[in-house]
Amino acid sequence: MKSQNAISPTRSEDFPEWFQQIVRAADLAENSEVRGCMVIKPWGYALWERMRWVLDGMFKATGHRNAYFPLFIPLSHLAREAAHVEGFAKECAVVTHHRLEMRDGKLVPVGELTEPLVVRPTSETIIGAAYARWVKSWRDLPVLLNQWANVVRWEMRPRLFLRTAEFLWQEGHTAHETRAEAEEETLRMLRVYERFAREYLALPVCVGEKSAGERFPGAERTYCIEAMVQDRKAIQAGTSHFLGQNFSKASDIKFQSRDGGIEHAWTTSWGVSTRLIGTMLMAHGDDDGIILPPRVASAHVVILPITPKEESRAAVLAAATDLASRLRDQRFDGLPLEVELDTRDVGGGVKNWEWIKKGIPLRVEIGPRDLEQGTVAVSRRDQPHKTKSFLTVEEAVARLPEILGDIQANLLARAEAFQNEHTRKIDSQEEFKAFFTPKNPEKPEIHGGFALTHWDGSAAVEEQVKADLKVTIRCIPFEEAPEPGICPFSGNPSPQRVIWAKSY
């Protein structure tokens, strides 16, 4: 007997396994033969394409242009910034040879390189070297570039979309004349990410600064947007770094200033990755599969022709085709509606469930009875799967875009309510510990959330809490009026509450 839900186990039974299953059920991606790498399939890649399109527009609108820098970084470049090397050394893939030869029936690498090449884990150093060549005068600044690329970080514990050895991302790299200008840029891009997460991915995020312990290697300040997913863990969904003059000194990005002196430029970098997809899936999915926010969905509507009788089949298919083309003339979010017409010869129930699992926002059934009545049956992915509303064809054509907008708003509201429900101000060690301790240690149930708790700013407290409870400071939120208090771990004064959580 089939269970009532499409996905087994359910979220509450085993969240990590549920995640693996929804990715598979939606046909988004699969693991490849190389450990930690993934094949992103069309339904999954379409999400990345949409995100990329929207973000790219936002970057252009804030004055950036795209460029492309090499995959390979000379080892000597990476070595220039001490903290940076230390942060990334353990996870670097390194190319040492440039030729293969057949020996004893086996292909072996030969032709050792004089200098090993690091496959970029991020591009600060190689882009810094380019900026050093390009920047001579204050008139050459700012440099505002972005690149869409793949990067490699040799991770020990890969998870589809959340942490893979190779992943797709964008990295913005800018160089400025003044500290103030670079700081402003860092925060501007952080706000772009916040807006994108909220308005497109329907993800409410906490915006703030990382503690020193969580800072990007080589950065002076690291800012982040932090999301909560349905197991109440935090996930860093985007980062923006103020790099000070660390990298410009390491890469020698110098310019002659307005008063004739020689100064080092101030740089920033900022990025989001395919992790955004994983975050979105874990935030919105349910026990029937993924749920796609319409503004980034791989497609908006699927039309499911119902053809129970041979004699009405042709008429139903014709009506479905006509509906598809009329819908494709409609616009949602400024772009033509993406419509799938599923005429495959498989059982109606099976077909319907496939699209539920794939998270498409709207399913439209059209069958012989609809033909007689001039209606269609519309189901929303954000509502129980048996709920249908009957609209006339005219109404459907006119109203589907507005329903998509409603789904988008509903997903955000839902995610916001969830996050609020599991965010608590906590002022005592006991309550903090209870909040982050599962009732069943053998098989931990979903527990915890965001704790807004005071912190004295010391690394010692941060390390102790992490060692005791695996809970870390996710971000020091921007606040209008920080509320001073007492750090419950040390008893020392604290300037403001920070967000603590278990995290991905």
Place this chain on the structure above:
RNA sequence: CGGGCCGUGGCUCAGCUUGGUAGAGCGCCUCGUUCGGGACGAGGAGGCCGCGGGUUCGAAUCCCGCCGGCCCGACCA
């Protein structure tokens, strides 16, 4: 990189203790009946049992080595 568990059709697994050359369910293909919410019947395809070596007349099964995966720790967008 340390500790534990596991590698058998596409997937989930049985068989291994007591060696005799491979099975189930799901999925897939064909035909028929179905189809407005995960259909049913009949037939069929598909496996060097992770890899290498050893013991043996004979190895999925026993022994040794290697590789890979999962979970737990350390690290991470």
